Amino acid sequence: MDETKAFQEFDRYAFSARDFEFIRKLLLAKTGINLSDSKPQMVYSRLSRRLQALHLKTFQEYIQWLQQHPEEHEEFVNALTTNLTAFFREAHHFNILADHALTVFNKRKTLRCWCAAASTGEEPYSIAMTLAETAKKCNASVEIIASDIDSRVLTQAQTGVYDLSRTKNIPEDYLKKYFLKGRGAQTGKVRVSDSLKSMVDFQQINLLDSRWSIKPPFDVIFCRNVMIYFDKKTQLDILQKMVSLLAPDGLYIAGHSESFLHASHLVTLAGKSIYRPVSRSALRE
Ligand SMILES: C[S@@+](CC[C@H](N)C(=O)[O-])C[C@H]1O[C@@H](n2cnc3c(N)ncnc32)[C@H](O)[C@@H]1O
Incomplete structure (x- = not known):
């Protein structure tokens, strides 16, 4: 051509x-x-x-x-960047997250989660709602870091204002508890409550960077629907770095169209698009 x-x-x-x-x-x-x-x-x-x-x-x-x-x-x-996202997207991951949090809280009273391609915030706030409920039952605490490369979506996420039409996947009781309904000029919109916002620390992180400004370990890493945009080598490099930041019993949660079955030296399948790190001793062998 x-x-x-x-x-x-x-x-x-x-x-x-x-x-x-x-x-x-x-x-x-x-x-x-x-x-x-x-x-x-x-x-x-x-x-x-x-x-x-x-x-x-x-x-x-x-x-x-x-x-x-x-x-x-x-x-x-x-x-x-393509920023398509939704509250409680790929919903079964949030049931697994709640179950995993219970297991973690039986061992320790703090859970750390990284949401690594957070887009406009629907995903980290869905994580926060799920974990807030479980943490309360167990008298435990939660730390969530949500990051993206795109500064514009991060600003939207921090503002936490959404059209009411985007909230249809949020359970009614969560909607009442964690959102404020807009009035006047804000009619038709909802705003995330300050208590939910305070659970999430938003940061700009480029997954391609050789160093990430975050401290391990994490009990859960959500990295959904971003690896599909990268080539295989980049995917494996990022996966390897993420796995090294996971607690030995941690979970890596991928998007439904992302498979890491070919990365069996790093992770094993633990559910539908959910992975566990291969044990550190096995990695050393
Ligand atoms: C399709 S959205 C996925 C959002 C959310 N994880 C979900 O599944 O609903 C992909 C996000 O990845 C982000 N992204 C793309 N390349 C990135 C990179 N190199 N580092 C960090 N984030 C990146 C985009 O800005 C976008 O917000």
């Missing part, structure tokens, strides 16, 4: 195959996200908002802008 050829269907801002290739490589280097050849349309629609905001006329101009303005890289990453 002629790399300078403009894609036919993108008529507002000139966008060539060479521009797409540059953007694809930059995104891969910054985030590990490996875009397929079929994604020019997605890149065009997500980045054209940036071109509009910056009053640029072509993708070539935007690429030059990226090269001259390192501060644009954060907006670039924010625009290209």
